[in-house]
Amino acid sequence: MNLRGTRLQGPVMIEPRIFRDERGYFLETWNQSRSGDPGIPSDFVQDNLSRSAKGVLRGLHYQHPAAQGKLVMVLQGEVYDVAVDIRVGSPTFGQWMGLTLSSADHRQLYIPPGFAHGFVVTSEFAVFMYKCTNFYRPEFEGSVAWDDPDLAIEWPVSSPILAAKDRDAPRLRAIPPDRLPAWPEI
Numbered sequence: 260m261n262l263r264g265t266r267l268q269g270p271v272m273i274e275p276r277i278f279r280d281e282r283g284y285f286l287e288t289w290n291q292s293r294s295g296d297p298g299i300p301s302d303f304v305q306d307n308l309s310r311s312a313k314g315v316l317r318g319l320h321y322q323h324p325a326a327q328g329k330l331v332m333v334l335q336g337e338v339y340d341v342a343v344d345i346r347v348g349s350p351t352f353g354q355w356m357g358l359t360l361s362s363a364d365h366r367q368l369y370i371p372p373g374f375a376h377g378f379v380v381t382s383e384f385a386v387f388m389y390k391c392t393n394f395y396r397p398e399f400e401g402s403v404a405w406d407d408p409d410l411a412i413e414w415p416v417s418s419p420i421l422a423a424k425d426r427d428a429p430r431l432r433a434i435p436p437d438r439l440p441a442w443p444e445i
């Protein structure tokens with residue numbers, strides 16, 4: 260397994276070791292001893308799974324308070340996955356990083372608490388799975404506009420399929436700072 264930093268401090272890309280043989284392949288999607296690895300916690304409390312059609316964009320989502328760290332992976336298909344630093348006071352506040360995750364390469368991304376997260380499906384459909392370090396708290400949920408011009412995220416899809424809540428999401432600059440996570444307390 261390889262761990263690689265990304266262009267933002269915090270998110271970590273993980274390349275699991277894949278064992279291939281005549282039957283197919285095997286990999287560990289999570290192992291608690293990884294908590295010894297830099298930047299990866301062990302206290303995951305919830306696993307989520309979603310399936311989405313091509314062109315669906317989910318995000319950009321965050322929770323505050325009760326922020327969630329997320330270990331994300333694709334079980335089938337391919338997505339472009341994005342994390343945005345929304346920690347008020349962070350030197351990289353408002354910056355984003357993105358990478359392709361697919362069932363072909365089995366790469367994973369760990370996104371720490373304090374980042375907004377979203378992905379768009381670039382294959383016919385995608386089955387997406389993620390582990391969370393905090394429970395889902397709908398009352399603390401927030402969305403940032405996927406197409407916020409200040410963020411200028413280079414999505415590979417120009418007219419995605421969105422949920423109503425994501426279509427109506429505010430720009431990051433319109434969200435009062437006290438409704439966002441604070442750096443470095445988070």
Ligand SMILES: Cc1cn([C@H]2C[C@H](O)[C@@H](COP(=O)(O)OP(=O)(O)O[C@H]3O[C@@H](C)C(=O)[C@@H](O)[C@H]3O)O2)c(=O)[nH]c1=O
Binds near residue numbers: 320376
């Ligand atoms: C996220 C979540 C949703 N739900 C329910 C609420 C709702 O009725 C239904 C669908 O929820 P959503 O529309 O919020 O699902 P979705 O748009 O897939 O939300 C997810 O998007 C990605 C990008 C993330 O990073 C996640 O943290 C999460 O916010 O599932 C839960 O019961 N538990 C959960 O943890």
